[in-house]
Amino acid sequence: MLLIHATDAEAAFFSEHAGIGWNVVFLLLGMMVIVGVLKETGLFEYLAIWAAKKARGRPFRLMVLLVLITAVASALLDNVTTVLLIAPVTFLVCERLALPAAPFLIAEAMASNIGGAATLVGGPPNIIIASRGGLSFNDFLVHMAPLVVVLMIVFVGLCWFMFGRSFRYDPERAVQIMALDEREAIADRRLLWQSLAVLALVMAAFVLHPALHYEPSVVAILGAGILVAATKVTTEQAIAEVEWPTLVFFAGLFVMVGALVETGVIGQLSQVAVGATAGQLELTTMGLLWASAGLSAIVDNIPYVATMSPIVEQLVQANGGNDHAQVLWWALAFGADLGGNATAVGAAANVVVLGIAARNRTPISFWQFTKYGLIVTVVTVALAAPYL
Numbered sequence: 001m002l003l004i005h006a007t008d009a010e011a012a013f014f015s016e017h018a019g020i021g022w023n024v025v026f027l028l029l030g031m032m033v034i035v036g037v038l039k040e041t042g043l044f045e046y047l048a049i050w051a052a053k054k055a056r057g058r059p060f061r062l063m064v065l066l067v068l069i070t071a072v073a074s075a076l077l078d079n080v081t082t083v084l085l086i087a088p089v090t091f092l093v094c095e096r097l098a099l100p101a102a103p104f105l106i107a108e109a110m111a112s113n114i115g116g117a118a119t120l121v122g123g124p125p126n127i128i129i130a131s132r133g134g135l136s137f138n139d140f141l142v143h144m145a146p147l148v149v150v151l152m153i154v155f156v157g158l159c160w161f162m163f164g165r166s167f168r169y170d171p172e173r174a175v176q177i178m179a180l181d182e183r184e185a186i187a188d189r190r191l192l193w194q195s196l197a198v199l200a201l202v203m204a205a206f207v208l209h210p211a212l213h214y215e216p217s218v219v220a221i222l223g224a225g226i227l228v229a230a231t232k233v234t235t236e237q238a239i240a241e242v243e244w245p246t247l248v249f250f251a252g253l254f255v256m257v258g259a260l261v262e263t264g265v266i267g268q269l270s271q272v273a274v275g276a277t278a279g280q281l282e283l284t285t286m287g288l289l290w291a292s293a294g295l296s297a298i299v300d301n302i303p304y305v306a307t308m309s310p311i312v313e314q315l316v317q318a319n320g321g322n323d324h325a326q327v328l329w330w331a332l333a334f335g336a337d338l339g340g341n342a343t344a345v346g347a348a349a350n351v352v353v354l355g356i357a358a359r360n361r362t363p364i365s366f367w368q369f370t371k372y373g374l375i376v377t378v379v380t381v382a383l384a385a386p387y388l
Contacts, residue, residue, distance in 0.1 A: 001259035011262055017310070018258035020251045021131045023217040024124075028078075028247060030220025031121060034199060035081045036241025037233050041192035045185035048089035052097070053182065057174025059099055059167035063107055064156055066090060070108045071115025071152050075145075076203065079116035079123045079349040080246075083109055087356045096180075097173045101362050103163040106369055109353040110341045110376050114155055116349075117337035118148040120206070120216060124250070124348065125305040125336045130216070132309035133316070133329045137206035137216060143330050147387045151338075151380050158379060162372050191231055198227045250302075257306045266307075270314035281319050285331045285388050288312070292335025293381045297342030297373075300351075305336045327388055334384040342377040344369040 001007050011018045047069050055061035066086065073082040086108055094101040116122030120130045120137045126144075129135065186192060202223035206216055214222070228238045260266045277284040296304050312332050319325035340347030344354055344366045350373075357364045 001256055006259035007255065007262045011258060012255045015258065018261040020254040020258075021128065023215055024127050024131050024254075025247055025250055026217040027121065027127055027220045028124070028250065029242060030217065030222075030224040031078060032081070032242045033224035033238045034195070034202065034220070034227055035077050035085075036238060037191070037227055037231070038077075038195045038199070039085055039241065040187065040233075040237075041189075041195055042185045042187040043192060043195075044085040045089050045092075046182045048086070048093050049177075049180050049182035049185055052093045052177045053180065057097055057171075057177050058169055059097065060160060060164040062093065062097070062099075063104055063159055063163065063167075066093075066104060067107050067111040067156065067159060068152070070111040071148075074112040074115035074349075075118040075122045075148075076199070078121055079112035079347070080352055082116075083112050083349045083353050084356075087353055088360075091360050091362070093177070096177050098170055099167065101360070102357065102364050102368065103166075105353050105357055105362075105364065106372055107159050107163065109347075109350045109369075110373065111152070111155065112349045113337055113340045113347050114148060114151050114380065117151075117333065118145040121220075123337060124302045125340075126333055128302070128305050128309055129329055129333050132313055133326075135326075135329060136209050138209065140333075141207070144333060147334075147384060151383060154379065154383065155376065158376055162375065191233070194231050195227065198223050198230075201226075253303055253306050257310070260307070261310055266310045267314075270311045273311055273315055274318040277315070279319060281324065281327070284315060284319065285327050286385060288315075288328055288331040289335045289381065289385060289388060292332055293339030293342065293377060296336045296339030297346045297377065300345060301336040301340040301347050305332065308332060308336075331388055334388065335381065338377055338380045338384060341380070342370065342373045344373070346373070 002012060007018065013019055048066070051065035051069060052062055055065055070082055070086050073086070087105055090104050090108065091101050094104060113123070117126065118140065120126050120140045126140060130140065202219055205212060205214060205219040224238065227233065228235060277287070292304070292308070309332070312328050316325045316328050319328065340350065344350050350369065354364050354369065
């Protein structure tokens with residue numbers, strides 16, 4: 001885009017509407033550092049063994065607990081990071097219980113996408129939408145989280161329909177898992193409590209944004225800095241876990257979409273969209289929800305949301321720009337987040353899970369994932385429609 005002069009350095013690096021969304025980049029950077037430190041404590045290994053023991057080795061109970069842990073963690077951390085942490089320990093537990101890991105991994109990937117929809121920091125699409133739409137952490141909690149709770153209850157039922165009836169309980173293996181001590185998984189107890197305290201402070205600061213007036217990106221960076229300063233973790237260790245290619249990918253994505261804004265392509269598409277819907281807010285909302293779900297299944301939901309968000313911004317303004325018109329942002333968020341479950345390439349978390357499965361010699365094919373993903377997507381998006 002810079003090479004063909006579709007944009008320039010001024011617009012790419014400094015423009016609020018046509019440049020890199022630095023708030024998004026630094027929010028991700030801060031959360032990556034916090035999660036990287038949390039990873040070293042052994043917390044997720046502890047949770048996996050605890051879940052297996054609570055389920056008393058019964059496969060479907062174990063799946064429900066792991067799915068719920070994944071959904072909650074995805075809302076607090078982000079869905080990609082969560083599956084990176086939970087998938088390896090899922091193999092450990094499934095091996096002990098002689099269970100196929102694939103159904104658990106597929107369910108966890110989908111739960112991470114649904115759970116991540118609940119908060120601003122739950123996934124990259126939400127972060128991009130919040131940045132473009134001027135939406136706060138509390139806006140996502142109020143408008144997205146209530147339905148996500150309902151969707152997770154429905155999803156647990158779908159897990160029983162899709163996977164639960166095929167599991168076999170092995171009493172001897174269950175006895176072995178009950179003999180494990182989850183406390184041995186904690187590598188550094190002091191660091192664990194320090195990390196959880198900082199994470200709690202960061203979440204509280206997100207919620208208290210109206211009073212504190214700190215942007216989420218500033219909160220995340222401050223939290224990461226405090227964690228490194230207050231613990232024995234060195235700067236080198238903290239930044240070793242940062243996914244630099246992901247951050248550069250986002251920067252490049254913003255420049256590419258910004259160039260479409262600069263050249264007027266986005267503006268023309270927005271005018272077409274506004275003309276087609278003619279101020280019919282309900283029709284626009286439903287069209288945006290289902291189109292977002294469908295396109296996010298084909299194209300990864302991150303570049304899709306990055307491209308669509310400036311168009312939705314224009315649609316919101318065309319429909320009055322008031323609180324009622326804000327429903328279009330939630331339609332985009334639900335469509336992209338839930339549509340990401342439809343195929344193996346619909347969301348970054350899905351791709352990560354399939355990669356981990358392949359490395360552990362338990363390959364999950366595109367169609368194996370997609371045949372379940374389509375069911376989950378149609379049901380969850382159908383429930384989001386009347387809610388919107």
